[in-house]
Amino acid sequence: MARNAGANNQYALAGQYLDALAEYVSILSDEMGFSSEEAVQIATERYVGPLTESDNAAVAAYIAARLAAMGG
Numbered sequence: 001m002a003r004n005a006g007a008n009n010q011y012a013l014a015g016q017y018l019d020a021l022a023e024y025v026s027i028l029s030d031e032m033g034f035s036s037e038e039a040v041q042i043a044t045e046r047y048v049g050p051l052t053e054s055d056n057a058a059v060a061a062y063i064a065a066r067l068a069a070m071g072g
Contacts (some may be wrong), residue, residue: 014059018066021047025070040071 021043028039044067051060 010059011062014062017059018063021063021067022070025067037071040067043067 025036025039025043028034028042029036034042044064048060048064048067051057051063
């Protein structure tokens with residue numbers, strides 16, 4: 001895992017993307033009143049869906065799984 005932590009590594013970039021999505025989900029639920037499940041669904045539809053249509057399907061699957069875990 002440590003050797004995959006380089007700044008240009010896909011996992012590191014996916015981690016940064018996931019952090020931003022987690023913050024977005026938090027804002028949707030804490031400040032806008034959406035449930036956690038609704039917030040995760042909104043984030044997934046808006047930002048993960050387009051990734052699956054690109055060459056980053058594996059990254060999209062990783063992020064979708066992590067977001068799903070956030071939603072409970």
